[in-house]
Amino acid sequence: MSLSPASQLVIRNIDQLEQGDWLVINADDAGLFPALQTFSLTALHQYYDVFCQASGHSGAAQFDSRDICDKPQAINMVAEQGNHKHIFAPAVTQASATDVLIFMPKAKAHLNMLMAMAAHLVGNTGRVHVIGENKGGIKSAGKAMQQFGAVHKLDSARHCSWVTCDIENAPGQFSLHDWTAVDTYSLKEHEWQVCSLPGVFSHRELDEGTALLLTKLPATLTGTLLDFACGSGVIASYLHSVGARTQTELLDVSALALWSSAHTLSLNNSQGTIIAADTLHGVNHRFQTIVTNPPFHTGVKIDYRISRDFIAGVKQRLTSNGKLYLVANRFLPYPELLTEQFKQPATLAQNTRFSVYFAQN
Structure with missing residues (x-):
């Protein structure tokens, strides 16, 4: 099965993952992870289908609605697959990441929330990257990123772009309740x-x-x-x-x-x-x-x-x-x-x- 254009752009720049601790958010293609198997990384999946495909997990998962309201980490499934740690959750608030790679979401408000979470995780001097297809709105990603630091384009290919922000104004905290x-x-x-x-x-x-x-x-x-x-x-x-x-x-x-x-x-x-x-x-x-x-x-x-x-x-x-x-x-x-x-x-x-x-x- 061929990789998505955005995943192909990641492979094209695979040398970027040789340094730092990476968190990948919402990869659009579970087939990306076997190609990155030599690298230790964490993947946050906000979508259960890709989480299952990437982690080997199967079946449905049930939660009590009261537990979700009472316990911030109630929806938090973790599966190890080789060098990769896969997480199904609405958010990650703690991670030892120097770099976060976000696959461009459909909604701009969603990207704004992910940027705030990612910038908080990596802190000042860390980096947040956004990758996506041109027709998916990646050209507007810089506006959502620039409030956190200097933005530059790393690469363009396959009708996609990879945009990087060097974080200078990291939020002190992140909570889903704020969004x-x-x-x-x-x-x-x-x-x-x-x-x-x-x-x-x-x-x-x-x-x-x-x-x-x-x-x-x-x-x-x-x-x-x-x-x-x-x-x-x-x-x-x-x-x-x-x-x-x-x-x-x-x-x-x-x-x-x-x-x-x-x-x-x-x-x-x-x-x-x-x-x-x-x-x-x-x-x-x-x-x-x-x-x-x-x-x-x-x-x-x-x-x-x-x-x-x-x-x-x-x-x-x-x-x-x-x-x-x-x-x-x-x-x-x-x-x-x-x-x-x-x-x-x-x-x-x-x-x-x-x-x-x-x-x-």
């Missing part, structure tokens, strides 16, 4: 609170598709419920706040989303099980209801894999007569995919951009 937004969402005169971090889907706003889905969810839901690709926990927290009596599990691939969801539940005097998983892999029990606004992007690229895998496996994760509620952009081929799995999927609502689909076992 947490708490907003009041409203829908049909009902209000509830949502906690979200940069990098989480629909950060600080109620997504239009999710809002349409919520209008079609019965407030009388009971039993076991899965909020798949939960993001900041908007759907589950809304249902609890309008009186649904469900035993709720919230699943996402993002550690930032899982952290946000746990705090969103707490803000609304609720609780649930938080699951880290790549689609439904490792989830072996069944639910009476599954609700989702599934992603169809990987970074800036359209990617149907997550939704295709989810729809292909969701029938086996529903109880007899179990119900699925799914919202998606109208242009996506989900009606056909649902028809392959369910007898008579229905469209509950539709506007110019989104459709809400319903299916039952």
Whole structure:
């Protein structure tokens, strides 16, 4: 399998890793690490799929939402693979790193948060590097970096750039709570609170598709419920706040989303099980209801894999007569995919951009 363009640029500059203690954040390609096996390094993965691929870990991981709120390191999985230490967590606040290499995230606010964390970790005289594709916004990375020190471009190739900041103004501390937004969402005169971090889907706003889905969810839901690709926990927290009596599990691939969801539940005097998983892999029990606004992007690229895998496996994760509620952009081929799995999927609502689909076992 060929490496991503950004990973190829790392290999092109592999001599950079010969000196210093390196922390790699959100590598977009697990295949990069075998190529770096001669170097001792630590990798922070905020995304569970790449963590599993890189570390050899398999299955899903479960957390109690109350533990995540009470213990800062509750989401913190560590796996050793040769010379590499792989961490799945929303953040790292302590590390003996001289250099941090960040793979450019999709959201600028996410990069700002990662830069603050990385600059704190390496301290003054350390270095923070950002690498990414030109079409992914790497050309604007310098603006997020320059507040911490002098910025220069190390290399450009494969339609990517590697930008380095020599840290001179390192923050004295870093906490996820300093980057947490708490907003009041409203829908049909009902209000509830949502906690979200940069990098989480629909950060600080109620997504239009999710809002349409919520209008079609019965407030009388009971039993076991899965909020798949939960993001900041908007759907589950809304249902609890309008009186649904469900035993709720919230699943996402993002550690930032899982952290946000746990705090969103707490803000609304609720609780649930938080699951880290790549689609439904490792989830072996069944639910009476599954609700989702599934992603169809990987970074800036359209990617149907997550939704295709989810729809292909969701029938086996529903109880007899179990119900699925799914919202998606109208242009996506989900009606056909649902028809392959369910007898008579229905469209509950539709506007110019989104459709809400319903299916039952």
